Amino acid sequence: MPKRFRTTMMITTLGGLTALTAAGTAFGASPAPAASSPASQRPGFLAAPDLPVRPGAPWTAGRITAGAAPDVELDLCLGRALGGGSGSWYREFRTDLDTSARQIAVRTPSVAAAKGRYARVDQDIRSCARRIERADPEVEATLRDYGRLHVEEGAHVYGLHTETSWGASDIRLISVGRDGTRVTVVDWRQMGDFADAPVKAFRKTTVTAVDKLR
Numbered sequence: 208m209p210k211r212f213r214t215t216m217m218i219t220t221l222g223g224l225t226a227l228t229a230a231g232t233a234f235g236a237s238p239a240p241a242a243s244s245p246a247s248q249r250p251g252f253l254a255a256p257d258l259p260v261r262p263g264a265p266w267t268a269g270r271i272t273a274g275a276a277p278d279v280e281l282d283l284c285l286g287r288a289l290g291g292g293s294g295s296w297y298r299e300f301r302t303d304l305d306t307s308a309r310q311i312a313v314r315t316p317s318v319a320a321a322k323g324r325y326a327r328v329d330q331d332i333r334s335c336a337r338r339i340e341r342a343d344p345e346v347e348a349t350l351r352d353y354g355r356l357h358v359e360e361g362a363h364v365y366g367l368h369t370e371t372s373w374g375a376s377d378i379r380l381i382s383v384g385r386d387g388t389r390v391t392v393v394d395w396r397q398m399g400d401f402a403d404a405p406v407k408a409f410r411k412t413t414v415t416a417v418d419k420l421r
Contacts, residue, residue, distance in 0.1 A: 248314050249271065249273075249312075249314075250312040250313075250389045250391065250419075250421075251312075252271050252298050252312065253416050255268040257415045259412060261306045263304070264303045264304040269299040269300065272298070273295070274296075274297075275292025275297075276299075279297075279311070283338045283339050284339075285328065285335075285392060287327070294313055294314045295311060295313045295314075296313075305398045306395070308395040310391060310416060311391065311392045312391040313389065313391070315389070321385055321387065322385070325361075328383045329363055329383050332381055332383065333352075335348075335350070346369055346371050347371075349368045351365065351368075351401065353406055353410070358384060358417045359384070359420070360384075360387070361385060363383055365382070366380050366404050367379040367380075367381065368400050377397070378404050380404055380406065382413040382416075384416060385417070389420040
């Protein structure tokens with residue numbers, strides 16, 4: 208059974224998704240200015256077919272863009288570790304329904320720096336439910352630990368469910384992985400709860416993401 212971290216978040220609704228979910232997920236926002244990240248140094252990225260299948264709604268992949276992902280600084284799970292954008296790239300994925308995803312990849316100057324970045328992201332994900340609830344008493348956040356994956360230098364998968372006092376319910380799967388000096392985060396979102404999360408398929412997606420970093 209997955210580990211469960213129960214803690215309680217404020218959010219306004221935004222097109223059916225809670226604003227907290229949308230804040231780190233504002234996948235339609237204008238891109239942030241690109242950081243100095245030469246394409247020759249760019250890690251490999253997922254393609255649309257690598258994402259968990261969404262019946263009746265195929266994935267569309269956006270272009271790989273240098274710099275910080277839009278609004279990532281506002282994301283209570285990822286913003287503290289990934290908001291700068293230096294040595295970073297991101298790619299957004301969409302469906303015609305309510306499911307979206309994003310991959311962020313970072314190239315660090317050393318293995319030690321990559322280990323530190325991985326540890327920071329992992330810790331921020333583990334503690335973000337508490338920060339969500341502190342930010343808004345109208346939101347309850349529950350984190351589940353779906354465990355480590357044995358791929359390259361390792362990866363870890365989590366699930367985060369948020370529910371507002373007025374009934375908005377969003378589910379999110381987040382993973383972080385490392386290969387040498389490169390770190391990646393995969394972030395999948397949809398309206399619903401843990402029963403709607405394709406955990407097995409997402410674990411496979413995470414393995415593919417880490418394998419493609421090289």
